[in-house]
Amino acid sequence: MSDKQRIGIMGGTFDPIHIGHLVTAEAVRREYQLEKVLFIPAADPPHKQNLPVTLPMHRYIMTILATYSNIHFAVSRIELDRKGPSYTIDTITELKKQYGLQTELFFITGTDAILELATWKNVDLLLENCHFIAATRPGCGGTLDSVIEYFGEQGRGHIHLLATPELDISSTDIRERVKQGRSIKYIVPENVENYIAKEGLYRT
Ligand code: NAP
Numbered sequence: 001m002s003d004k005q006r007i008g009i010m011g012g013t014f015d016p017i018h019i020g021h022l023v024t025a026e027a028v029r030r031e032y033q034l035e036k037v038l039f040i041p042a043a044d045p046p047h048k049q050n051l052p053v054t055l056p057m058h059r060y061i062m063t064i065l066a067t068y069s070n071i072h073f074a075v076s077r078i079e080l081d082r083k084g085p086s087y088t089i090d091t092i093t094e095l096k097k098q099y100g101l102q103t104e105l106f107f108i109t110g111t112d113a114i115l116e117l118a119t120w121k122n123v124d125l126l127l128e129n130c131h132f133i134a135a136t137r138p139g140c141g142g143t144l145d146s147v148i149e150y151f152g153e154q155g156r157g158h159i160h161l162l163a164t165p166e167l168d169i170s171s172t173d174i175r176e177r178v179k180q181g182r183s184i185k186y187i188v189p190e191n192v193e194n195y196i197a198k199e200g201l202y203r204t
Helices: 019-031 056-067 088-099 123-129 141-150 152-158 171-179 190-199
Strands: 006-012 036-041 073-075 104-110 131-136 159-163
Touching (some): 006 019, 006 088, 019 056, 019 104, 019 159, 088 104, 123 152, 131 141, 141 159, 152 159
Parallel strands (some): 006 036, 006 104, 036 073, 104 131, 131 159
């Protein structure tokens, strides 16, 4: 492993953030020996332009509440403070300027998102400038093969799969549970559960 600084970027809509995201970020941090993991809530997710997404401010606050107790985690406002769709290439370009060109960036997200990578803005430049870690459940690893092959050498060198513990949790399921009045205890951190209740999120 090189001695360059290595930073993880946990990109997501986080609507809401949950235990699965936290377990994944910690697993990637250890596996790839990352100095820290920056959680970056997407203000305006590019592929959700016509879908209802909770206000960025709520998603940002919940991300802070969920991560503050881990000294290796931090939350960035980089996409919240930028206008327009939250393209990952703009974020990576900004972070490269901030941390220096030598720093290796590891963008961590779900396998489903990486399956659509070919449609992302400036994807070739993106692959040149960062690694992608696709979090996948054990046993589902084969699904990215076609994406990796599509990008050839760049794909083989820069797209990685990491099997994360079998946590069958999704933000969609959490929103549905709240709507139905079912419990989300232990699926999100307690302070996030309290915030959702206090702000009345996901009830409709
Ligand atoms: P999504 O479509 O809502 O999520 C796809 C799947 O990945 C879901 O199962 C989701 O589960 C999971 N997931 C999302 N973020 C994850 C994370 N950090 N770790 C583990 N699993 C994760 O995807 P999204 O959250 O809106 O987008 C993911 C990231 O890709 C964002 O940073 C977004 O800005 C970026 N993106 C960029 C472009 C572009 O630049 N053109 C296009 C698309 C996406 P949960 O619902 O439980 O999170």
